[in-house]
Amino acid sequence: MTPEVTEGTFGPYRESTMVLLLAQLVHPKSRGTVRLNSTDPYDPPLIDPNYYEDPQDLKDMVEGWAHIFENT
Secondary structure (H helix, E strand, O other), X not given: OOHHHHHHHHHHHOOOOOOOOOOOOOOOOOXXXXXXXXXXXXXXXXXXXXXXXXXXXXXXXXHHHHHHHHOO
């Protein structure tokens, strides 16, 4: 996160104690690609993360968030 996003999100709670819980897929089944954009080595690559292409990834993420909500 950029400092501006961090400040905008957490700034009002700077003096508070907080816990931040996140769900993350450690071994996603979906696979993205990173390809060359051109022969110029200074051109940025073409990045396609292909998030949730495999339905099991979305299912696992929803299950992770459900676990967080059940326990907070």
